[in-house]
Amino acid sequence: MINLVLFFAILTGAIQSIRSKRLIHSAIWLAGVSAMLSIFFFKMGANQVAVIELSVGAGLVTVLFIFAIGVAGEEAITARPIIPRVLTLGLVTIFLVLLVWFIFPPSTTVSLTPEPSLSTVLWEERGLDVLAQIVLIFAGVLGLLGLLAEAKPPLDQPMAQEFIVKRQEGLAELVRESDQSAPGSHLPEEPERLGEHDSVKEVSYP
């Protein structure tokens, strides 16, 4: 009985989420779907996932959506859908019928071996998954920072004048030294000059 209520609640929430005119309402309906789903998970025996889904789905993602909708602003798109509604509904119905035909009824095979606890499974057996998730989060954060960055304005201040003068003096000294040590030899090429420039710098800071 509870299952049936949950079933209708989840589906109603999802349909309303797609159908509502205002984006904020869609986000709230999505939170509702998350909550119902978490109760369903709990009923199926997946306690930890239920808790995580509730906090992440109904909490984190919903807050994120509301923030993004607030920044991006509501946009009322009143035009008709691009694909004719008949085609969409028809294709989706065929898809659902095929799925039902394939999956229903499920086979019930229950394994009898006792399972290790969740932490053992998570960290030892699927340790690579956890590692991948960490990398994914890291990449997501970097991507987010990159995406939301503002375009930097060009530098409006040139290099400090005293720094330019110091560099020119160092180069002139270098040319004089090389002429004294090997008369008639040509100037060293660009990369070597930079290396020797560093050593000259060390000498000038006692």
Add this chain to the structure above:
Amino acid sequence: MDLSSINIGILTIIGLLGIGFYGLLACRNLIKIVIALQILVKAALLGFVTAANISGKVNLGQSMAITVIVADTVVAVVGMALAIQVRRRMGTLDVKKLSNLRG
């Protein structure tokens, strides 16, 4: 057909899949499309937990579901960031106006 969790679970998965795909096909607002993607991912989550329930390996299913939640959250975050940037640069979130190809 009895109303056990497993059967209801499978029906819910199928229903959510249908709604999610319909949302992908019919919506013109970019943020609504991200919401439709979220619904599809919730269907996948439910699929993992139902399969765990059927086979009896609840903890294995839970660890996979946790992985999916993490990945799906990252997708939602990046999708939202993209939507914000699109709104800033192009000025609109309408999918039809955003396409540049002329066939």
Add this chain to the structure above:
Amino acid sequence: MASYLIILTICLPWIGGLIVWWVGDKHPRTQHTLASVFAVLAGITSIGLTFYSSDEALIQISMGSIFGKFTLIPDGLGVFLAAIATVVGSLAVIFSINYMQDEEQLGRYYALILLFIGAMAGLGLSGSLLFMFFFWEITAFCSYALISFHNDDPKAVAGGIKALIVTQFGGIGLLAGALISYATLGSYQINDLLTRAQSLPSGVLALIAFGFLAAAIAKSAQVPLHTWLPDAMEAPTPVTALIHAATMVNAGVYLLARFYPAFEGVPGWKTSVVIVGMLSALLAAIMALVATDLKRVLAYSTISQLGYMVYAIGVGAVFASQFHLLSHAVFKALLFLSAGAVIHAVGTRNMYSMGGLSLKMPFVRTVFIIGSLALAGLPIANGFFSKELILEDGLLHGPTWAYWCMLIGAGITALYTARMISLVFYHQPAQLEPSHDAPTAMRVSLALLSTGTFTTWLLAGPFSQILNETLPLHELRHLQTFEMALEILKSPETWLALLVILIGISTWRFQGSFQAILRTLRPISNFAKEGLGFDWVNAQIVKGIQSAATAFRYTQTGILSWNVLGILGGLVILFIILAWGA
């Protein structure tokens, strides 16, 4: 010992190609020398390999359970093809020293030629279908790259692309046959296919047989997939001599010869092969009779001679076809290279602009006439022995109507050969002055090839012995050379063929008396100049595909919803297929 020789034969040209390319275009003389050295070394190792031929897989590289083992077997057919490829290849490379003297980008040229030589040797020696396909595709790529070597000339580029596309049709046939054989037999090894061919269901075997036949037709430029060869004459002449006369086009004939024992029982296969060979021999000879471009005449002549080889396999004379392959490689390379010397000196390919060159270029005239003797099938030259052998076996084992067509084809061959010699060397007055006779490096190649023209028929005996020992499934008799020569000289079919050839030559000499007949045949000759309608069919196919592609552009809308519809639609179709299967 033999395994080292095999590795050297394939890898020496490849290493040489890399080194020549690495040396860079600033040192052309080094490039010329290095290329020739590597090519000659490869030739020597492959000739050495002929003494060690055996029928076991000497080199086996395991590529995992999916691709099976890549094997290299030095049996008679393979060693023979490798030897031809490397020896004629080295002569063509030596010829290029003078022909490509003032060209740029020699590194690319020599690297591609050497890559091709190595791949051709590998194709012959390969014992696994997938390995053979790998080398097949490398030769196709090298052929395309060398045809469009002068890539600032749009005609050359168009010719190269046409060659690539048409031969790739054949490649599909080869790959399909290989995959079907793997699916039903579980192995890619050629010997497995040959020994267990009779155990396959007849429909499957027919699919493989006709797939390989399609591959051979495309690669050996037989009717109806022959249109790429005349347009491939935009390539530099040594490339034409090597790839489109002596080696790559032989790959198709080699394929048919190799798999003959597996497919001879397939109903209709042998007849199709005979028909394809006969049509190519006749139609190409007719087209050669009216062409004005010197290299085009030789290209059509190649198609025609390959038709003889294919016809020979169709009637079951595998040895005769391979023997003619050997003779044809030598004399056709000779003809192409001497034509190259003429074109290099005169500057044009149009035969009607040449004439009277006999006094100015005596050396080239002599070698050209030697090559033509072999092409027409006159005695002493090697073409005589091999062509007579084919005609004799054709009469004994094949349908009689095919024999009469091939005989007429031999007559037309003699006719266009006489026409070619007369127009280039003797027809007076001379319109264009040649700048020089053939320079030294060219003369070396040409002289070696002409000696070969007179002597390769002597190899018939040892060749048939090697084939007999290493190819048990082909059931070839062992013939001593002189035994075979006497047999040919004594049979009446030979005299009949010689009579037809002499009629052909004299028809040209005395064409004044035939003017009335020639006038009635003029519409046919105009039609033949258009390529007998085959080029028109090609152009229509290309136009059709382009218009279909333009129509498909409307599916690329760039709108997200339509793309998702496509994804979902594909998924639904997949499910429907699965549901149907269940």
